[in-house]
Amino acid sequence: MEQLEKAIATIKEKMPELELRESEPMSEHCSFKLGGPVRAFAVPKDIWEFSKLEFILHMHSVAPLMIGKGTNMIIPDEGLEICVISTEKLNRIRLGEDGVTIHAEAGVSLASLAAFAKQNSLSGLEFASGIPGSVGGALLMNAGAYGGEMKDVTDSVVVYYLPEQALTEVAGKDCEFSYRHSAFENISCAILSAVFRLTPGVPEEIGAKMNEMNEKRRASQPLDMPSAGSAFKRPEGGYAAALIDEAGLKGFTVGGAMISTKHAGFAVNAGGASYDDVVELLDKVRRTVYEKSGITLTPEIRIYPKGMVLVDDWKQRRSGIMDQMAKSSQEKAEAQE
Ligand SMILES: Cc1cc2nc3c(=O)[nH]c(=O)nc-3n(C[C@H](O)[C@H](O)[C@H](O)COP(=O)(O)OP(=O)(O)OC[C@H]3O[C@@H](n4cnc5c(N)ncnc54)[C@H](O)[C@@H]3O)c2cc1C
DSSP, X not given: OHHHHHHHHHHHHHOTTSEEEEEEEGGGTSTTOOOOEEEEEEEOSSHHXXXXXXXXXXXXXXXXXXXXSOOSEEOOTTOEEEEEEEOXXXXXEEXXXXXXXXXXXXXXXXXXXXXXXXXXXXXSOGGGTTOOSBHHHXXXXXXXXXXXXXXXXXXXXXXXXXXXXXXXXXXXXXXXXXXXXXXXXXXXXXXXXEEEEOEEXXXXXXXHHHHHHHHHHHHHSOTTSOEEEESBOOOTTSOHHHHHHHTTOTTOEETTEEXXXXXXXXXXXXXXXXXXXXXXXHHHHHHHHHHHHSOOXXXXXXXXXXXXXXBXXXXXXXXXXXXXXXXXXXXXXXXXX
């Protein structure tokens, strides 16, 4: 993709200090331990560096793919001609002056966020301590567990709206959080930071709650095998794991990909799984579950398609708007004649 190559050349020239890796294998960044190389993998050290990088991409009509901890996505083995921006260095965290809020950047892990809340005697994030994602990834899909979800604790989110290059603060109530969904899924944006509002608590009790949930997790989930967590969202009127189990699919295998024998809701990499293996496995599971129960499962894992390119089409859209404006003024002028 010519525009991407030009953008990369400009980034190298204008931002020599940026950590930019070329042909970076995504298997090293995704918890499923598969995925080929992406053309560029950038790791901005702060929000200022992020904006400078994003502006160069934007000027070349290239949109980035944001990545947090890579625990909810798979990338094709052939790789992709895209630029990935990792939030791993956007990891500042602090207590708000009011003592009951936490300000965290997008790359902070949920485990660190929950541990920080406990250290500061704040309750509300216990549910998040065992989810292996980042703040950004968790807000995007309203991650949750054991009755808690990001929705319950999010006061506000700072997002960078990519097509307009605009930084905006969105109140928690306006994030349109629902089960494993937020408004951020429908717009082209980068989540940069968030404020979480918690309630005072006793560290020992908070710790005990976290231990209890993590113990349950260890007992029921295949944490010793690479995966991307629950493969499917919970459908209305049932649980994905129960439906898969009832369809007799525990241990069902395609190549190196397998439905966990410990938890039917998890697809795992049992050894050398390819992207195609995972896609075929999930497809066969969906079909079988539908045949047996009439319920359609929707994947929770983000499966990026082969050959995907990410375009920031602001120039096209702007010229479309200009054309539209010119057309309507002409129509008005003609009507007046
Ligand atoms: C063993 C295991 C257990 C899990 N248990 C749970 C659980 O109990 N509950 C649960 O909800 N999930 C669970 N998950 C899934 C996963 O951890 C969560 O979905 C998590 O929120 C994903 O965060 P991430 O940083 O890894 O996102 P990534 O996988 O890096 O990204 C996921 C999506 O978010 C986008 N994204 C990431 N960061 C940003 C950003 N800053 N701005 C804009 N977009 C961004 C990416 O482009 C991608 O579309 C589990 C996963 C595993 C492997």
